[in-house]
Amino acid sequence: MPGTAADTATEGTQMSESVVDTVSHQTGETLLDVQDLKTYYEDGGLLGGDPVKAVDGVSFEISRGETFGLVGESGCGKTTLGRTLIQLETATSGTVSFDGTDITELSGGDLKEWRRNAQMVFQDPESSLNDRMTVGEIIREPLDVHEQGTARERREKVRTLLDQVGLMPEHYYRYPHQFSGGQRQRIGIARALALEPEFVVLDEPVSALDVSVQAQILNLLEELQEEFGLTYLFIAHDLSVVRHICDRVGVMYLGNLMEVGPTEQLFQRPENPYTRALLSAIPEPDPTVQVDRITLPGSPPSPRDPPEGCPFATRCPVRIRPEDIDASDAVWDRIREFRDVIRERSRAEQSIGERLKERLGFDTALADSEEIVDEEFSDVDLPRDVREHVEQAATYLSDGDPDAARAYLREVFGGQCDTETPQYYDVDDGRMSFCHRHAQEHVSPGDELRRRGYDTHDG
Amino acid sequence: MMETEPTEDIDQPLRDRLKAHPGPALLWGAVLCVLLLLEGPTYLDGLLGAIGYGLALLPGSPGAEAFASASAFFGELPHLLSRELIPNRGYYDGSAWQGTFLGLEPKYAWLIRFLLVYAYVAVLLGWLWYGYVLFRRHYRAADWTPTDDVIDRLRSHYWGLFGLAVVVFFITMAAFAPVIGPTTAEENIEGPYSYDMQYYNEDTETVENITIGEANLGSASRGSGDSNVGIWSYDDFGRFHPVGTLVSGKDLFTFLAFGARVSLFIGLGSMAIAGVIATTLALVTAYYKGVADLIVVLTSDSVQAMPALLLVILATVVFKNHWIAELYNGAMLFILLFALIRWPGLWRAVRGPALQVGEQEWVDAAKSYGQRPTVIMRKHMAPYILGYLLVYASLTLGGVIISVSALSFIGLGITAPTPEWGRAINIGQQYVASQSWHISLIPGLLITLVVTGFNALSDGIRDAIDPQSEGAEGGAAGAAAGGGGG
Numbered sequence: 001m002p003g004t005a006a007d008t009a010t011e012g013t014q015m016s017e018s019v020v021d022t023v024s025h026q027t028g029e030t031l032l033d034v035q036d037l038k039t040y041y042e043d044g045g046l047l048g049g050d051p052v053k054a055v056d057g058v059s060f061e062i063s064r065g066e067t068f069g070l071v072g073e074s075g076c077g078k079t080t081l082g083r084t085l086i087q088l089e090t091a092t093s094g095t096v097s098f099d100g101t102d103i104t105e106l107s108g109g110d111l112k113e114w115r116r117n118a119q120m121v122f123q124d125p126e127s128s129l130n131d132r133m134t135v136g137e138i139i140r141e142p143l144d145v146h147e148q149g150t151a152r153e154r155r156e157k158v159r160t161l162l163d164q165v166g167l168m169p170e171h172y173y174r175y176p177h178q179f180s181g182g183q184r185q186r187i188g189i190a191r192a193l194a195l196e197p198e199f200v201v202l203d204e205p206v207s208a209l210d211v212s213v214q215a216q217i218l219n220l221l222e223e224l225q226e227e228f229g230l231t232y233l234f235i236a237h238d239l240s241v242v243r244h245i246c247d248r249v250g251v252m253y254l255g256n257l258m259e260v261g262p263t264e265q266l267f268q269r270p271e272n273p274y275t276r277a278l279l280s281a282i283p284e285p286d287p288t289v290q291v292d293r294i295t296l297p298g299s300p301p302s303p304r305d306p307p308e309g310c311p312f313a314t315r316c317p318v319r320i321r322p323e324d325i326d327a328s329d330a331v332w333d334r335i336r337e338f339r340d341v342i343r344e345r346s347r348a349e350q351s352i353g354e355r356l357k358e359r360l361g362f363d364t365a366l367a368d369s370e371e372i373v374d375e376e377f378s379d380v381d382l383p384r385d386v387r388e389h390v391e392q393a394a395t396y397l398s399d400g401d402p403d404a405a406r407a408y409l410r411e412v413f414g415g416q417c418d419t420e421t422p423q424y425y426d427v428d429d430g431r432m433s434f435c436h437r438h439a440q441e442h443v444s445p446g447d448e449l450r451r452r453g454y455d456t457h458d459g
Numbered sequence: 460m461m462e463t464e465p466t467e468d469i470d471q472p473l474r475d476r477l478k479a480h481p482g483p484a485l486l487w488g489a490v491l492c493v494l495l496l497l498e499g500p501t502y503l504d505g506l507l508g509a510i511g512y513g514l515a516l517l518p519g520s521p522g523a524e525a526f527a528s529a530s531a532f533f534g535e536l537p538h539l540l541s542r543e544l545i546p547n548r549g550y551y552d553g554s555a556w557q558g559t560f561l562g563l564e565p566k567y568a569w570l571i572r573f574l575l576v577y578a579y580v581a582v583l584l585g586w587l588w589y590g591y592v593l594f595r596r597h598y599r600a601a602d603w604t605p606t607d608d609v610i611d612r613l614r615s616h617y618w619g620l621f622g623l624a625v626v627v628f629f630i631t632m633a634a635f636a637p638v639i640g641p642t643t644a645e646e647n648i649e650g651p652y653s654y655d656m657q658y659y660n661e662d663t664e665t666v667e668n669i670t671i672g673e674a675n676l677g678s679a680s681r682g683s684g685d686s687n688v689g690i691w692s693y694d695d696f697g698r699f700h701p702v703g704t705l706v707s708g709k710d711l712f713t714f715l716a717f718g719a720r721v722s723l724f725i726g727l728g729s730m731a732i733a734g735v736i737a738t739t740l741a742l743v744t745a746y747y748k749g750v751a752d753l754i755v756v757l758t759s760d761s762v763q764a765m766p767a768l769l770l771v772i773l774a775t776v777v778f779k780n781h782w783i784a785e786l787y788n789g790a791m792l793f794i795l796l797f798a799l800i801r802w803p804g805l806w807r808a809v810r811g812p813a814l815q816v817g818e819q820e821w822v823d824a825a826k827s828y829g830q831r832p833t834v835i836m837r838k839h840m841a842p843y844i845l846g847y848l849l850v851y852a853s854l855t856l857g858g859v860i861i862s863v864s865a866l867s868f869i870g871l872g873i874t875a876p877t878p879e880w881g882r883a884i885n886i887g888q889q890y891v892a893s894q895s896w897h898i899s900l901i902p903g904l905l906i907t908l909v910v911t912g913f914n915a916l917s918d919g920i921r922d923a924i925d926p927q928s929e930g931a932e933g934g935a936a937g938a939a940a941g942g943g944g945g
């Protein structure tokens with residue numbers, strides 16, 4: 001491939017520059033230490049149901065002065081994680097220690113007092129500002145809540161803030177309606193900075209803005225970080241923005257951090273299979289370069305019912321297969337699809353009505369279990385043992401017990417990825433990846449991907 | 460618009476801005492004072508009287524006497540809109556009218572007072588509006604606020620303005636009931652045999668004394684023969700009746716004016732209570748969701764499942780001799796009953812908007828810097844649902860007025876002698892086809908007009924706060940908006 005080496009070289013130099021640049025305001029001292037954090041929502045109605053496991057055991061640290069990026073598809077729990085860190089959501093378990101204090105334990109006056117330290121810039125500038133209040137009132141409210149200074153001093157402070165975020169003091173008495181999206185976001189930033197916090201969660205702060213405005217806001221955020229020594233948690237799904245602004249990045253999938261590490265290393269040499277898939281979705285700047293993208297099959301499982309073992313196991317292109325079954329890649333693909341279908345039929349996906357029927361003992365059998373099997377496997381040659389297993393599962397299915405079918409399939413076709421939760425492996429300097437394949441006894445994710453015919457970034 | 464002032468002044472509080480430029484505000488305030496003083500005794504009389512009435516209900520009635528006498532004292536003081544200043548009652552002594560305003564015919568004397576009342580209210584409201592305009596021009600720091608748009612839309616919404624005019628007409632009638640009628644409720648309706656009047660006896664050609672009760676006997680509208688005093692006519696005793704008399708010979712206009720008081724009092728009172736309940740519950744359920752929401756849904760469903768009219772009828776019977784039914788001849792009981800029955804409807808109307816506003820990020824933002832939940836609900840959520848509340852409350856208010864009249868019509872409800880429109884309709888029912896048709900028809904038309912007025916006003920407010928709903932004439936969009944509201 002022409003130019004690859006050269007590209008890498010230039011990116012390499014850019015990287016070292018940006019690292020030097022960002023390190024200048026990092027102290028290396030830990031500001032935020034998150035340990036095994038879980039945030040579940042119990043939004044079940046009368047009939048209960050499983051909680052949504054939005055954040056399902058996440059650990060990482062953020063050092064003072066750095067920008068920590070959090071990426072992942074929508075619904076992966078990154079926003080919930082950000083909201084939990086500033087105590088907009090209550091953690092189900094785990095700890096978040098901020099400067100040594102476990103903030104999940106705070107309540108009442110202590111919590112309110114702590115809130116000065118951590119603020120948030122919201123995603124949607126249309127929704128983040130109360131349209132019935134003037135810009136001045138909006139930015140002043142945090143100061144009023146914390147009773148900072150006299151009324152005159154607060155107004156003075158608001159005007160300073162307006163100036164700092166690039167607006168005019170005479171905007172004080174305007175209403176949000178009179179501003180563009182970018183300006184509204186500046187107002188939101190001013191409000192977040194009013195209490196002079198140390199830590200700011202930026203929840204996709206530019207995703208709702210025009211591309212031309214995005215750069216301005218990002219620059220503003222960087223300037224403000226410089227000026228006030230802020231620590232950022234930057235939540236985004238636009239990977240190029242993350243690469244531009246973040247010092248370190250965490251990649252989230254289904255409530256778990258799959259990989260954490262310094263931005264440039266992670267972008268250049270992703271380790272975790274999920275990170276690789278995510279990055280391969282970035283359009284290649286050079287259209288002549290042919291890349292076989294890693295397209296993920298299926299959709300992410302429901303966070304009410306995440307897979308046991310590795311969260312990515314249902315879609316992972318390099319999932320570890322059990323050794324006692326010998327089948328072709330095509331057959332394994334069909335097995336995965338078949339398991340997806342059954343997963344969707346099983347308990348977590350049932351409507352309340354169906355759940356009620358089941359409780360009352362009505363038959364919820366699937367009349368079409370034969371059809372499903374046919375559809376999936378008619379055009380491939382199944383080895384004998386695989387066929388037997390599939391038929392057994394189909395029997396459970398036609399007995400109206402998709403749960404049993406699902407458990408059975410996991411039993412016979414599930415490898416280590418289906419049964420054991422991976423651990424974090426140190427894969428690089430300061431980088432960790434959440435995948436069994438980093439263990440000694442397995443082929444590494446990169447090698448396995450290439451073996452299965454995918455292009456990889458670190459090729 | 461604001462003049463180009465130095466930036467330093469931009470964040471002056473209102474007080475400082477007033478000080479810096481007091482001219483227009485002082486002038487406006489002075490004129491307002493004069494306007495209020497013209498009718499000052501009436502306002503103080505009403506206010507102190509109400510406080511006295513309230514205190515009298517407390518055990519031991521502390522201070523009730525003092526308030527009552529203070530109220531009476533102010534009631535005696537001269538003021539602009541008074542019967543003493545523009546009397547319309549007098550007698551014809553064969554050559555001229557005695558005792559009436561400037562010796563005019565009672566008809567014209569009354570008409571002048573009637574028009575003066577409306578002129579006064581129009582000037583007062585106009586002046587308040589002018590005050591708002593002045594505030595916008597000279598003292599408000601913001602050039603524009605979202606409310607400006609709402610007001611502008613309402614100003615060009617003629618159907619809504621018609622509704623507003625009707626509602627103001629009706630409220631004025633209720634508020635100035637004691638002076639707006641040709642006679643008073645006390646003399647003409649409640650204690651006619653305690654008061655005397657003079658009239659000119661044509662047979663004897665002398666001025667004679669008679670009790671009002673006796674005179675009423677001679678001015679009855681009974682459909683047949685001579686006994687009818689219709690619209691815009693005098694009775695045999697030289698009394699003018701703008702819309703005729705009742706079967707009992709009492710003045711229908713006076714009856715209607717005081718009836719407006721009762722209807723309005725019940726309507727506004729019950730809607731105020733129901734509105735407070737509905738808003739509080741909507742805010743609390745939208746903020747906390749979950750179990751709170753579920754409880755309120757179940758409660759409101761069970762309230763709505765009850766047959767409302769039956770419940771009211773039952774309650775009026777059960778509470779018949781209870782002290783609560785004594786208050787304002789049962790009006791208080793109705794306020795409580797209608798508040799109880801109607802809050803679920805209002806709550807349902809604002810629940811959707813409340814849930815929607817509860818999802819806004821500015822609510823999260825307020826939580827994130829530690830704003831108290833009560834303040835969040837009041838400042839960041841309530842302003843967005845109050846418009847909807849107003850819309851549905853004025854719709855429902857029409858319904859309450861109809862219900863109260865319906866109850867009086869079937870003989871329950873507000874007890875005689877306190878005037879109530881429904882009772883007039885009931886009384887006049889058998890004369891509808893006769894020359895005394897006015898007894899039923901006039902109050903009937905008034906009810907229709909008032910209810911239409913409230914509906915029109917509610918349409919106007921709805922279109923003003925939510926311009927998207929305008930023009931979606933019953934189509935899918937309208938249905939969706941309605942669904943979103945419920």
Ligand code: SF4
Pocket residue numbers: 272273274310311312313314316317318319320417422434435436437
């Ligand atoms: S643990 Fe297994 S399923 Fe999970 S990412 Fe690694 S190889 Fe894929």
